[in-house]
Amino acid sequence: MTDKKVIEEIEVKEMLKKYGINVPDGILVRDLPEKIDLPYPLVLKVSDPNILHKSDVGGVILNIKNYDELALKFKEMKGRFPKSNFLIESMEKPGVEIIIGLIQDKTFGLSIMFGLGGIFTELYKDVSFRLVPIEEYDAKEMVEEIKAKKLFEGFRNIKADKNKVIDLLMKVSSFGMDHYNSIDQLDLNPVIVREDKAVVVDAKLIMK
Numbered sequence: 001m002t003d004k005k006v007i008e009e010i011e012v013k014e015m016l017k018k019y020g021i022n023v024p025d026g027i028l029v030r031d032l033p034e035k036i037d038l039p040y041p042l043v044l045k046v047s048d049p050n051i052l053h054k055s056d057v058g059g060v061i062l063n064i065k066n067y068d069e070l071a072l073k074f075k076e077m078k079g080r081f082p083k084s085n086f087l088i089e090s091m092e093k094p095g096v097e098i099i100i101g102l103i104q105d106k107t108f109g110l111s112i113m114f115g116l117g118g119i120f121t122e123l124y125k126d127v128s129f130r131l132v133p134i135e136e137y138d139a140k141e142m143v144e145e146i147k148a149k150k151l152f153e154g155f156r157n158i159k160a161d162k163n164k165v166i167d168l169l170m171k172v173s174s175f176g177m178d179h180y181n182s183i184d185q186l187d188l189n190p191v192i193v194r195e196d197k198a199v200v201v202d203a204k205l206i207m208k
Contacts, residue, residue, distance in 0.1 A: 102183055160194060
């Protein structure tokens with residue numbers, strides 16, 4: 001990946017915030033501060049451009065309930081990744097997990113992808129694609145095309161607002177257009193969708 005640059009996650013999220021995209025509150029640190037001004041429970045992640053798949057290497061710890069537990073987990077993670085930075089974030093309430101991505105296709109150009117996220121992305125491969133930029137009707141069709149669309153229609157009283165997904169797809173499309181020639185890949189997974197909002201929990205961005 002010599003000609004490509006991986007952007008640090010907190011930077012990616014700052015970029016997304018400028019497009020009105022929700023991300024968790026968080027801080028980037030090298031060492032653990034004496035005080036954390038974030039509500040518990042928290043998430044602790046390694047933040048290192050050389051580590052793309054943090055969960056695979058034990059670089060994500062969820063549901064940290066207090067400072068003592070954070071200090072213990074931080075010490076463990078610092079031991080595993082002594083040269084890395086760390087991201088401490090508020091942990092989002094559960095909801096439906098989706099993936100939204102931008103992929104630079106050699107033939108067609110920048111494409112936007114949507115599907116079921118989290119651990120189900122690779123299991124079901126339930127995704128839809130469009131070329132960037134998309135209109136609102138494209139975003140609606142993308143949601144309609146996946147097999148899991150019922151999750152956004154009140155299936156078994158699941159509260160995940162389809163309009164929040166459509167709005168987020170439009171914002172990611174705008175982000176893609178503004179960085180059309182420099183993006184190699186954007187991976188937002190998972191995005192947690194609830195009744196009140198959609199929040200990008202994990203974000204990877206590779207620039208050309």
